[in-house]
Amino acid sequence: MAPQAEPSYARGATQPPLIEQTLGAFFDDMAARVPEREALVSVHQQRRYTYGQLQAEANRLASALLGLGLKPGDRVGIWSHNNAEWVLMQLATAKVGLVLVNINPAYRTSEVEYALNKVGCVALVTMPSFKTSDYIGMLRELAPEWASQPPGQLSAEKLPGLKHAIWIDVPGEGADQPGFQRFSALLAAGDAQDPRVPHVAKLLHNTDPINIQFTSGTTGFPKGATLTHRNILNNGFFIGECMKLTPEDRLCIPVPMYHCFGMVLGTLACLTHGSTIVFPNDGFDPLLTLQAVQAERCTALHGVPTMFIAELDHPRFAEFDLSSLRTGIMAGTACPIEVMRRVVDRMFLSQITIAYGMTETSPVSCQSSTETPLEKRVTTVGTVQPHLEIKIVDPDSGQTVPRGERGEFCTRGYSVMHGYWGDEARTREAIDAEGWMHTGDLATMDAEGYVNIVGRIKDMVIRGGENVYPREIEEFLYSHPQVQDVQVVGVPDARFGEELCAWVVAKPGQSLSEDDIRAFCKGKIAHYKVPRYIRFVAEFPMTVTGKIQKFKIREAMIEELGVSEQKTA
Known part of the structure; x- marks a missing residue:
């Protein structure tokens, strides 16, 4: 009788031990160890901070946030791309137990309204604008009342919980924004030696929530x-x-x-x-x-x-x-x-x-x-x-699959969120x-415990009864010398349930045809894995983080082909 395959389960090392400090306490210890070491360089802002300087400014900002009347557990949003202010907010909020709410810079009015109200943000720090995004303009559209209200006493029908709006300014530049406070003025109002900061810090626990991140969903509002x-x-x-x-x-x-x-x-x-x-x-x-x-x-x-x-x-x-x-x-x-x-x-x-x-x-x-x-x-x-455990399970039965078999990746341990x-x-x-x-991700685990992510459960294509994994086809097409990038999705088909579609970005200066791609596939991958539809594009629809939005590729092909969204098999 053949030996039973080892299950797809692994447990991580238990050393070094987990850090049981709060983020602020750990950072203060690090700053004491390497105070003169450079901590942050923001090239585009021409700003540099040593660990000692970053600690002092984070304490000053924490003091200023307390000065606004904020208290541990209050939610504070940040709607911005990368800058020194972001890092200061990350540290300052953690030091005094505020929950930093990350707002996607790609959000528009309805999305930012949902996010701020969903978690009850009391304050918001925002860039004024970025490229074609006018963040202050969008907030004024949502809350026109602010134009006649003093900073710190804001009230708006669509954003009822938000009392403070702060814009990231260049000190001494630009006109004031009615209703908004300058970030530089807020920071100047703080005291790096404020005794309230260490007092509040002593009351915090490392299991307290300090961050909310909205997950990118393909349908409905984010979590x-x-x-x-x-x-x-x-x-x-x-x-x-x-x-x-x-x-x-x-x-x-x-x-x-x-x-x-x-x-x-x-x-x-x-x-x-x-x-x-x-x-x-x-x-x-x-x-x-x-x-x-x-x-x-x-x-x-x-x-x-x-x-x-x-x-x-x-x-x-x-x-x-x-x-x-x-x-x-x-x-x-x-x-x-x-x-x-x-x-x-x-x-x-x-x-x-x-x-x-x-x-x-x-x-x-x-x-x-x-x-x-x-x-x-x-x-x-x-x-x-x-300090983590992982396993790969059958999505239907929940049973751990043998090593080498596909299943859903699951994880357990300190890293699992507090909740939605x-x-x-x-x-x-x-x-x-x-x-x-x-996770909803399909994965395999080999005999040494190495994990390979083979796709998303929802992305799996069922063609003529065969389970086809787009990631496998993408990896194959990446090996074509003229292909720079490729994404494969399934689109509904009356005969086979789904057909494969590949969107291909050719390398600069290269000319590719559908026949070239099909010829490359012939005899190298199974016939049912060869994409029926091949389109050449300059880029893919993406999130701000560079994640490719496959659902938008699928939607575009459904519209082009005039087929039904409903799968037929």
Whole structure:
């Protein structure tokens, strides 16, 4: 009788122990250890802070927030791209127990109205504008009453709980905004030695919520994943451990702060290791990122695959000396193997890691390390993080599947969120009675415990009775020498239930046809995996964080083909 295959289950290391401090207390200890070490460089703002200076300014801002009458547990929104003010808000709110609410900079009036009211924000810090987004204008549209109201005493029918609106200004520049307070004035009103700050800090617990992040959904309104000190501080620490960060490291962060990638994998990975945060710009720009890496001698670089592709394919890429780089993280969406290889070969990122997770798990559950063999780094998302458990289960039965078989990825441990804010029913749907977070991602686990994410359960295509995983086809098409990027979705079909559609971005200067793609597939993948529909596009619909919105590709094809959204098989 053949031996039974080992189940797809793994438990992380138990050393070093979990951090049981609050974020503010841990940061203060770090600032005491490395006060003169550079903590933050905001290149586009031409601002630099040592750990000692960042601590003083965070304390000053915490004092100012208390001066507004805010108290532990109050929700404070931030609607902004990357800047020094974001980091100060992250630290100051944590120090006095305020819950920082990350507002997606891509939100428009109805979305920001929903988010602010859903969690009951009392205060909001916002950029005035960014490119075509007029944030102050959108808020005035929602709350025209503010124009005649004094700062700190705001009242509006559509935003009934919001009392304070603060705009991130350049000190001494620009006209005042009626109803709004300048961030610089708020900061100046604080006292870095305010005894109320340490007094409040002593009353806080590391299991208190300090952050709400709205998860990007494809239907309906987003859910507010609520995270604690313990959740994000520990996750940031162990992420930095995988990259072997030290106070000598300088991490370039072009990914957005409103998302876990910037806020946890970025700033908290640095702040828990005495490393330096480098913002190349407020929003992503490949040229400014390359310039910042060279000028600041960055040793680490984060990005989603599309960012690394944009950097590698920039016409001026060869001009830059990137030899200071060694590590970083590629994450946020499926990481194409060929892109990973190019990053290792051409950007000196020999120790780059892959991280996988979701907002609801703080976010990382699995990560490769700097010592993971290259083949495993380019083909998996690594192994389970310390102090966590993972398993892969049959989506129907809930039983753990044998290693090598596909199933739904689940995780349990310190990283699992406090819950969805004000939504117990959806929390119970996501986290089962035993504390397992069900991710909705399809994965496999090999004999050594390495995990491979093969797609989303909802993305799986059923064609003529065959289960087809778009990720598998995408990885194959990435190996075409003229293909820069590709996304595969299923669209309804009366005969087969669903048909495959590939959207392809050709490499610059290359000319590709549908016949070229089909010829490349012939004899190399099963006939039912060859996309019936092939479209060449310049770019994909994306979120601000670089996540590709497959549902929009599917919707566009359904409209083009004139087929029904309802699956027929």
